[in-house]
Amino acid sequence: MQRKIKIGISACLLGVNCRYNGCTKACPMIYDLLKDKVQFIPVCPEYNCGLGMPRPPMRLETSAKGTRVKVIETGEDKTDVLLDWINVEVKLLERAGIAAFIFKARSPSCGLRNVELFTPGGRSLGPVGQGLFAAAMKRKFPEMTFCEEGDFPEIAEKLVY
Ligand code: SF4
Numbered sequence: 001m002q003r004k005i006k007i008g009i010s011a012c013l014l015g016v017n018c019r020y021n022g023c024t025k026a027c028p029m030i031y032d033l034l035k036d037k038v039q040f041i042p043v044c045p046e047y048n049c050g051l052g053m054p055r056p057p058m059r060l061e062t063s064a065k066g067t068r069v070k071v072i073e074t075g076e077d078k079t080d081v082l083l084d085w086i087n088v089e090v091k092l093l094e095r096a097g098i099a100a101f102i103f104k105a106r107s108p109s110c111g112l113r114n115v116e117l118f119t120p121g122g123r124s125l126g127p128v129g130q131g132l133f134a135a136a137m138k139r140k141f142p143e144m145t146f147c148e149e150g151d152f153p154e155i156a157e158k159l160v161y
Contacts, residue, residue: 004039007159008093009106011042013149019043022054025104027149033156043099045109045133049085052080060108060117060129067117069108069132082109082132089133090140100159101137102144109133113149123127 011018017053034040047053056071058078068079093101104110111133119130130138138146146156 004037005099005147005160006097007034007038008096008098009042009160010102010107010110011044011047012014013102014040014042016042016044018047018053018057020023020046020053020057025149027152028145029152029157030102030149034154034160037160041093043089043093043133045082045086045089048089049082051081058108060115060131061120062117062125063120067129067132079132082137083154086133090136093137096141098144099145102140102159103131103134103146105147105148105150107131111148112146 011029012025013027013030015024017024018036018045023042035067046055056073058069058074061068061070066076069082070077086109088136092133103112106115108129110133111131113130114127114129116127117125117131119125137144145159147159
């Protein structure tokens with residue numbers, strides 16, 4: 001029997017209730033298009049790194065140390081917690097042999113592009129950021145195919161063939 005290719009995916013897109021508010025962002029179209037052809041590897045950076053669920057919402061902020069992920073209400077900086085987990089996870093995903101990754105759009109962790117970026121004072125600089133996990137994945141796997149849920153159904157064939 002032919003072995004299915006492995007594709008990483010933001011877990012909330014597969015229906016896991018791992019968002020900050022305890023909800024999911026299930027995208028049945030992705031599951032329906034790919035379920036027979038791939039083995040999904042679900043990943044939730046914010047839950048898996050230990051931030052809990054539910055958890056306070058976060059955003060990307062500029063800083064002298066580069067882009068940070070901070071709790072909106074308190075300004076608590078969660079970047080290092082996330083990065084510690086991300087640095088291990090990218091190696092595990094490499095070992096797992098994933099062929100592509102499907103990211104949840106607009107998330108400060110998973111957004112591949114166009115994530116809203118803020119100044120420390122809370123002024124929006126527009127959709128010019130990239131999620132912390134997505135950015136690390138791009139650095140680790142520069143040749144890999146990456147997409148967001150909004151790229152479907154057009155991207156589906158490219159992921160599988
Ligand atoms: S967007 Fe990423 S970090 Fe946020 S809930 Fe989904 S998988 Fe988790």
